Amino acid sequence: MVSFRDVLFTQVSLLQGALACGFHAGLSPAENPLLRRSTVPDLPTKKILIQNVRVFDGHVILPPRDIVIDGSIIGNDSSDSDEIIDGHHDFLIPGPIDSHTHVQQISHMEDLSRYEVTTAFNMNCLNFTNCEIFKSQVGLTSIFTAGVPIIAPNSDHARTTPIPKSMLITDLSQAEFEENGPTQEMQDAAVRASHSRGMQSSTHASWGIPYQQAIQSKTDSIHHIFGESLFAKKWLLRMKAQGQFSVTILTVMWYGSENPIVREYLHGTTETSQTYPIYRENVKRLHEVGVRVVAGTDAFEAGMKEIEALRAATSLPAELCSLSDRGVIAPGRRADLIPLNSDPFVNISNTKDINRVWIQGIEYTDVAKLA
Missing domain, CATH: 3.20.20.140 (Metal-dependent hydrolases)
Structure with a gap:
């Protein structure tokens, strides 16, 4: 396709x-x-480590783990991170x-x-x-x-x-x-x-x-x-x-x-x-x-x-639609990531409880507060 x-x-x-x-x-x-x-941001270059976050990788629910945003993609090396975020065992879903x-x-x-x-x-x-x-x-x-x-x-x-x-x-x-x-x-x-x-x-x-x-x-x-x-x-x-x-x-x-x-x-x-x-x-x-x-x-x-x-x-x-660079959370894919404050598998409406939004590794800060 x-x-x-x-x-x-x-x-x-x-x-x-x-x-x-x-x-x-x-x-x-x-x-x-x-x-x-909004102003046009610079392309992302920094490395962000998200610790202890429960992950829905696009297919299955995974136990708490660390996820690395390395510039515009999801990385697998957490060393020398520029920013560390405590995921508080919250939920992370693909964009x-x-x-x-x-x-x-x-x-x-x-x-x-x-x-x-x-x-x-x-x-x-x-x-x-x-x-x-x-x-x-x-x-x-x-x-x-x-x-x-x-x-x-x-x-x-x-x-x-x-x-x-x-x-x-x-x-x-x-x-x-x-x-x-x-x-x-x-x-x-x-x-x-x-x-x-x-x-x-x-x-x-x-x-x-x-x-x-x-x-x-x-x-x-x-x-x-x-x-x-x-x-x-x-x-x-x-x-x-x-x-x-x-x-x-x-x-x-x-x-x-x-x-x-x-x-x-x-x-x-x-x-x-x-x-x-x-x-x-x-x-x-x-x-x-x-x-x-x-x-x-x-x-x-x-x-x-x-x-x-x-x-x-x-x-x-x-x-x-053959978009092989997105839709899942895995190393090498676009860093389109949504941390949620609430469990979407208890209630799908919890997807509205948005914590942050990253689009290709760039944080969009004007996030809707719906929860």
């Missing part, structure tokens, strides 16, 4: 109704969106990865950093100059970005997304593409075009039929989940057999199903056949059959144990 280090994947929007994703409302910033609120965001300005990256997200996947890019700037912000959340989203005319996405008409898909030969969306043939062509260029494809589908189209196309990942009907087992098994993974975004789905103002904006009506209990049940079915589910702007994933939820936000997305 290819790396996400350049323009990493094609986003295919197969939605009958658009979703409560940030970019649909456009961006009218009150200030320069590229302006940093979480958010697999579905819409970053539109640098202040969004600073907010992600405050809330301990050290890597984020930006699900579309309408300005490549800005996206390149987002990818090179030392000491802030590391950003990987998709390109221009594939959207068809007359779809909800076309109505709510600030995208020029000239950039909408109108012909199968363009292979860059939503009921009123792309046909199965267009979806298939978009995925083939991505794979032929060594890129992953990411498909957004929030209704049952488009979700089936996404499965049939063998797209790499399917974002969102549908809530008007229950997931049929044959489609679950096909998704698993094809190695596709899911980014369900349950928090966003809950907000869209419960808020009539959001529903009217996205669908043009307050009526919906989708319900949060079905959204949640469908995520549970994905997990139970063994489809890999990763975290993307989710409060939690239905049916997951705490350790599974933490894997879904650390080692699993790193593995699925």
Whole structure:
């Protein structure tokens, strides 16, 4: 599987109704969106020793041990440390990865950093100059970005997304593409075009039929989940057999199903056949059959144990997206590290009890105090 280090994947929007994703409302910033609120730090050079800290390494829980931050990576030699921190038997987890965001300005990256997200996947890019700037912000959340989203005319996405008409898909030969969306043939062509260029494809589908189209196309990942009907087992098994993974975004789905103002904006009506209990049940079915589910702007994933939820936000997305330098705590990996004051395996909400945040060995000091 290819790396996400350049323009990493094609986003295919197969939605009958658009979703409560940030970019649909456009961006009218009150200030320069590229302006940093914090100063740019120097690249890290010092060695930090964290003693007596319980570690979740991305896969399993380890007994208390010492962890070394050696510049920008995790080291294995604690001699001549410049700083020693007593871990107090607290918890250390890899920096979480958010697999579905819409970053539109640098202040969004600073907010992600405050809330301990050290890597984020930006699900579309309408300005490549800005996206390149987002990818090179030392000491802030590391950003990987998709390109221009594939959207068809007359779809909800076309109505709510600030995208020029000239950039909408109108012909199968363009292979860059939503009921009123792309046909199965267009979806298939978009995925083939991505794979032929060594890129992953990411498909957004929030209704049952488009979700089936996404499965049939063998797209790499399917974002969102549908809530008007229950997931049929044959489609679950096909998704698993094809190695596709899911980014369900349950928090966003809950907000869209419960808020009539959001529903009217996205669908043009307050009526919906989708319900949060079905959204949640469908995520549970994905997990139970063994489809890999990763975290993307989710409060939690239905049916997951705490350790599974933490894997879904650390080692699993790193593995699925071929990010071999992060997602786990091991020598040689990026020093994306989050010490927690409370045990996340007692309650997953304890991941909000943040002590410190290191992003590639650089401490982000303006940490959110949520506990």
